[in-house]
Amino acid sequence: MPQRNIVEAINSALTDEMQADQRVMVLGLDVGKLGGVFRTTSGLIEKFGSERVVDTPLAEASIVGASLGLALAGMVPVAEIQFLGFTAQAFHQIGPQLGKYRQRSRGRYHCQVTIRAPFGGGIRSPEFHSDAVEAQFVQAPGIKIVMPSNPYDAKGLLIEAIRDPDPVLFCEPDRLYRSGKAEVPDGAYTVPFGKASLVREGDNVTLVAWSAAVELCLRAADALAADGISAAVLDLRTLVPLDVETLCTQVAKTGRCVVVHEAPLSAGFGAEVSATLMEEIFYDLDAPVMRVGAFDVPFPAASLEDHYLPSLDRVVKAVKRTMES
Amino acid sequence: MSARAVVSKNRPVAMQRQVLQPDGKLVDGAQPMEEEFLLEALRWMMKSRLYDHRVIGLQRQGQFGVYSPGMGQEASIVGSAMAVDPARDWMVPQYRELMASVHHGLPLEVISSQYLGKIGPARIPEGVKVLPTQVAIAAQLPQATGLAWGLKLRGEDSVVIAYIGDGGSSEGDFHEGLNLAGVTKAPIVFFLSNNQWAISTSRRVQTATRSFALRAAGYGFDGVEVDGNDVMAVYAATRAAVDKARKGGGPSLVEATTYRMSFHNTTDNPSRYQDPKDYEEAKTRDPIERVQKYLASIGLWDGKKDEAWTEELREENDRALKLAAEAQPPNPDDVFANVYQDPPLRIVRQRSELAGGQR
Ligand SMILES: Cc1ncc(C[n+]2csc(CCOP(=O)(O)OP(=O)(O)O)c2C)c(N)n1
Ligand SMILES: [Mg+2]
Numbered sequence: 001m002p003q004r005n006i007v008e009a010i011n012s013a014l015t016d017e018m019q020a021d022q023r024v025m026v027l028g029l030d031v032g033k034l035g036g037v038f039r040t041t042s043g044l045i046e047k048f049g050s051e052r053v054v055d056t057p058l059a060e061a062s063i064v065g066a067s068l069g070l071a072l073a074g075m076v077p078v079a080e081i082q083f084l085g086f087t088a089q090a091f092h093q094i095g096p097q098l099g100k101y102r103q104r105s106r107g108r109y110h111c112q113v114t115i116r117a118p119f120g121g122g123i124r125s126p127e128f129h130s131d132a133v134e135a136q137f138v139q140a141p142g143i144k145i146v147m148p149s150n151p152y153d154a155k156g157l158l159i160e161a162i163r164d165p166d167p168v169l170f171c172e173p174d175r176l177y178r179s180g181k182a183e184v185p186d187g188a189y190t191v192p193f194g195k196a197s198l199v200r201e202g203d204n205v206t207l208v209a210w211s212a213a214v215e216l217c218l219r220a221a222d223a224l225a226a227d228g229i230s231a232a233v234l235d236l237r238t239l240v241p242l243d244v245e246t247l248c249t250q251v252a253k254t255g256r257c258v259v260v261h262e263a264p265l266s267a268g269f270g271a272e273v274s275a276t277l278m279e280e281i282f283y284d285l286d287a288p289v290m291r292v293g294a295f296d297v298p299f300p301a302a303s304l305e306d307h308y309l310p311s312l313d314r315v316v317k318a319v320k321r322t323m324e325s
Numbered sequence: 326m327s328a329r330a331v332v333s334k335n336r337p338v339a340m341q342r343q344v345l346q347p348d349g350k351l352v353d354g355a356q357p358m359e360e361e362f363l364l365e366a367l368r369w370m371m372k373s374r375l376y377d378h379r380v381i382g383l384q385r386q387g388q389f390g391v392y393s394p395g396m397g398q399e400a401s402i403v404g405s406a407m408a409v410d411p412a413r414d415w416m417v418p419q420y421r422e423l424m425a426s427v428h429h430g431l432p433l434e435v436i437s438s439q440y441l442g443k444i445g446p447a448r449i450p451e452g453v454k455v456l457p458t459q460v461a462i463a464a465q466l467p468q469a470t471g472l473a474w475g476l477k478l479r480g481e482d483s484v485v486i487a488y489i490g491d492g493g494s495s496e497g498d499f500h501e502g503l504n505l506a507g508v509t510k511a512p513i514v515f516f517l518s519n520n521q522w523a524i525s526t527s528r529r530v531q532t533a534t535r536s537f538a539l540r541a542a543g544y545g546f547d548g549v550e551v552d553g554n555d556v557m558a559v560y561a562a563t564r565a566a567v568d569k570a571r572k573g574g575g576p577s578l579v580e581a582t583t584y585r586m587s588f589h590n591t592t593d594n595p596s597r598y599q600d601p602k603d604y605e606e607a608k609t610r611d612p613i614e615r616v617q618k619y620l621a622s623i624g625l626w627d628g629k630k631d632e633a634w635t636e637e638l639r640e641e642n643d644r645a646l647k648l649a650a651e652a653q654p655p656n657p658d659d660v661f662a663n664v665y666q667d668p669p670l671r672i673v674r675q676r677s678e679l680a681g682g683q684r
Contacts, residue, residue, distance in 0.1 A: 033598040034525035057495035057531045058462060058523050126391050127460040295675045297664045303442025307657040307679060
């Protein structure tokens with residue numbers, strides 16, 4: 001089977017869907033000749049032409065707002081926001097508009113729109129480029145939130161997103177874009193939303209993560225194994241819908257849980273995971289659920305990002321604390 | 326200064342103000358800058374280009390952060406900065422016009438240290454009327470309008486100059502910022518560097534209008550289009566707009582037509598999207614050579630002078646870069662610096678956790 005990194009997996013998903021469905025189009029900043037700043041849309045304009053692969057003016061609100069309108073007209077837009085931090089410039093078109101359109105129209109209209117956006121720290125990006133703001137969109141009901149962590153999921157989840165009748169925010173971990181290849185089939189396949197994936201088995205504690213933090217948790221599990229602690233790693237894959245069942249079953253098995261995310265700690269999605277576990281399986285917990293996130297300050301200068309982001313050391317320490325209680 | 330039609334490959338025909346032609350000859354009847362002033366402008370333009378070359382080299386060796394050079398745009402950068410008064414006027418930058426901020430009083434070592442990831446040493450010194458570089462495109466414009474409006478309310482004798490690109494002109498913040506400036510008659514000059522590119526996106530993608538300057542009419546103030554590679558024309562047009570704002574005449578939009586003679590930033594590869602012929606053509610309109618040719622024609626410039634200045638300016642830049650490199654490196658604790666005046670307790674605890682204390 002062909003090996004692909006995340007960039008290639010995304011490119012392959014877009015290519016397959018554009019080939020299969022004439023209505024699918026890609027729009028955003030620099031997605032055409034340049035192929036996107038990370039090259040995820042490389043070669044698409046050559047294959048599908050500039051009517052379906054569109055370099056837009058530099059205006060995020062219009063990219064998203066126009067995608068909503070394009071969808072109403074019967075197109076299937078896949079919009080790219082160059083960096084997730086710049087969804088701020090489009091927020092009113094995402095949360096209050098895309099997320100509410102079905103409801104506002106009493107079900108008359110729906111918006112089959114996918115918004116793709118790279119994000120995350122660790123690559124020394126300039127200001128605003130690294131912000132992990134996924135939890136902000138969880139507070140905008142009506143939107144599904146997809147956070148792939150590996151090439152296979154990236155392709156399958158993106159195809160699922162493009163085919164979903166409702167709007168999907170698809171967040172891509174830029175730090176992992178080219179970090180490794182995995183088997184990714186040619187041709188379309190889907191990975192369903194709302195199905196968490198146990199990427200590593202373990203008996204003592206469950207590390208819960210999504211996107212690039214999964215990779216960090218896998219490294220932490222290795223480090224913990226050396227200390228005789230067996231850690232499972234659960235990749236949520238989608239925050240909305242949240243796979244409550246797998247989450248609870250898995251954490252109940254180990255009795256201990258640490259949630260890890262790149263976003264600031266307070267009101268990050270880790271809080272939702274922790275609260276859900278409290279409500280659902282309180283009596284199966286052997287220790288308080290712990291969270292490891294970035295600190296509650298704005299993303300700092302790139303020179304300081306290693307100190308700001310959750311580190312291997314902080315994850316390991318948190319696990320050891322849960323093991324002690 | 327006279328208006329003439331200029332045809333360039335990457336843009337339609339437009340009326341641009343020009344003083345000095347690309348061949349170094351004055352436009353018929355145009356009034357040149359005073360020689361001293363022009364020499365000063367040339368010095369700053371050369372400094373800007375030499376700095377770009379130097380730090381791109383450093384970046385390639387991993388000794389400088391992601392950087393967007395001003396190459397090709399030096400006349401716009403310097404001509405606009407020379408039109409405002411560092412003692413009373415405020416400058417609101419984007420990120421490419423670095424040397425304009427330096428001209429306005431921001432020490433070169435300070436802004437350089439920002440690109441080296443420094444924190445304390447990159448703080449804008451008290452009294453320097455420059456705002457931080459802005460990476461969120463066009464976000465600076467409503468802020469600049471508010472600043473100008475506030476200065477007017479406070480009865481200050483100040484004008485604001487705010488920079489924006491051709492790409493930035495498409496953002497909602499551009500429209501909202503300029504519209505509000507028109508309504509409040511704020512003393513502000515919006516300086517739009519139309520360098521034909523927003524990363525890989527041609528200016529033709531940004532707007533269907535023939536000229537960005539035309540948009541000013543929709544906001545109820547004046548817009549002028551100027552040859553952005555002609556430092557004399559840029560200075561004259563910006564200066565007129567600044568004087569008007571200072572006299573209570575309200576905002577202006579100056580569109581400087583220029584060309585980005587380099588990559589978008591040090592992570593970019595223009596060969597994927599740019600026709601090399603466009604670059605070659607832009608070189609014939611080089612803003613620095615144009616002034617040197619003119620000065621040579623009146624006996625004020627030659628190869629020897631060029632060598633001497635280049636050497637001097639390189640040393641000057643290197644001194645600043647050395648200071649920046651030697652300045653205090655960032656400390657992990659700086660993650661928590663300057664977020665709140667009185668940080669909430671939870672953050673104080675996180676701070677001590679990072680320092681190795683108990684959480
Ligand atoms: C709101 C926002 N969207 C996207 C970006 C990514 N980006 C950085 S620079 C740039 C192009 C800017 O072009 P222009 O305004 O013409 O300025 P120039 O770089 O040419 O000086 C883009 C799209 C950003 N920094 N901010
Ligand atoms: Mg530009």
